[in-house]
Amino acid sequence: MGDRDLIATADLVDFHCHLDLYPDYPAMMQETEKAGIFTLAVTTTPQAWPRNHELAQRTKHVRAALGLHPQLVADRASEISLWERYLPEARYIGEVGLDAGPRFFKSLDAQKRVFQRVLQCCADAGDKILTVHSVRSVKTVLDHLEAFLPADKGKVVLHWFTGTKNEAKRALELGCYFSINAAMFHNERHAPMIQSISLDRVLTETDGPFTQTGDRQSKPSDVAIVVEKLGHLHQLPTEQVSATVLNNLRNLVGSQG
Numbered sequence: 001m002g003d004r005d006l007i008a009t010a011d012l013v014d015f016h017c018h019l020d021l022y023p024d025y026p027a028m029m030q031e032t033e034k035a036g037i038f039t040l041a042v043t044t045t046p047q048a049w050p051r052n053h054e055l056a057q058r059t060k061h062v063r064a065a066l067g068l069h070p071q072l073v074a075d076r077a078s079e080i081s082l083w084e085r086y087l088p089e090a091r092y093i094g095e096v097g098l099d100a101g102p103r104f105f106k107s108l109d110a111q112k113r114v115f116q117r118v119l120q121c122c123a124d125a126g127d128k129i130l131t132v133h134s135v136r137s138v139k140t141v142l143d144h145l146e147a148f149l150p151a152d153k154g155k156v157v158l159h160w161f162t163g164t165k166n167e168a169k170r171a172l173e174l175g176c177y178f179s180i181n182a183a184m185f186h187n188e189r190h191a192p193m194i195q196s197i198s199l200d201r202v203l204t205e206t207d208g209p210f211t212q213t214g215d216r217q218s219k220p221s222d223v224a225i226v227v228e229k230l231g232h233l234h235q236l237p238t239e240q241v242s243a244t245v246l247n248n249l250r251n252l253v254g255s256q257g
């Protein structure tokens, strides 16, 4: 059991977690399933898709996403063809997006080409749901979304968004959702931006194992902490926040699940 049980974990939502990067991936998927946390298992390369998809299909609460992470594009841009090959099998897409941070800036042109291709393929296919990375590149990501993925052709969840309040407003106008994690609250500067996001566009995430909860790697049940923080921020009971997030997930996913 987890070390926090302030609220029940069942029906919580972790919309961005790298389950396949934990030491014992199948065990982590089983733990998540048992806890009843609706979890999107994102991938960083399309090579990880078949196994993630196969394992997730055996669960009620976990779904796999087909990704090509912007931080890997420098070495793996050619994997876009493999990504395209798997696209018809995938409803969820990610992790995809752009990263203009100092370590990845060199590949930004290649990242933009890959991301444009991802969005165009998703628009052609229709009805995909994307989890999108936008480190130091919010404006360019939003420009790409506006240009290549019309709102009626796919849905976008901005993961670990750190843009300005105005950029959040623009993203809301484009129809985007936001998946919020606990680390986003560490920087007080972000609180007004998070608060400005209409609660009916909010999902929760851990981005585990890339985030810490105390002195260990975060895992999906830790989204309970995000729900509490959102409750404090909006001055709402945690139960109301978790019910809203679950309802948002249902609206996002629609009838297909």
Ligand code: MN
Binding pocket: 016, 018, 042, 095, 207, 210
């Ligand atoms: Mn991630």
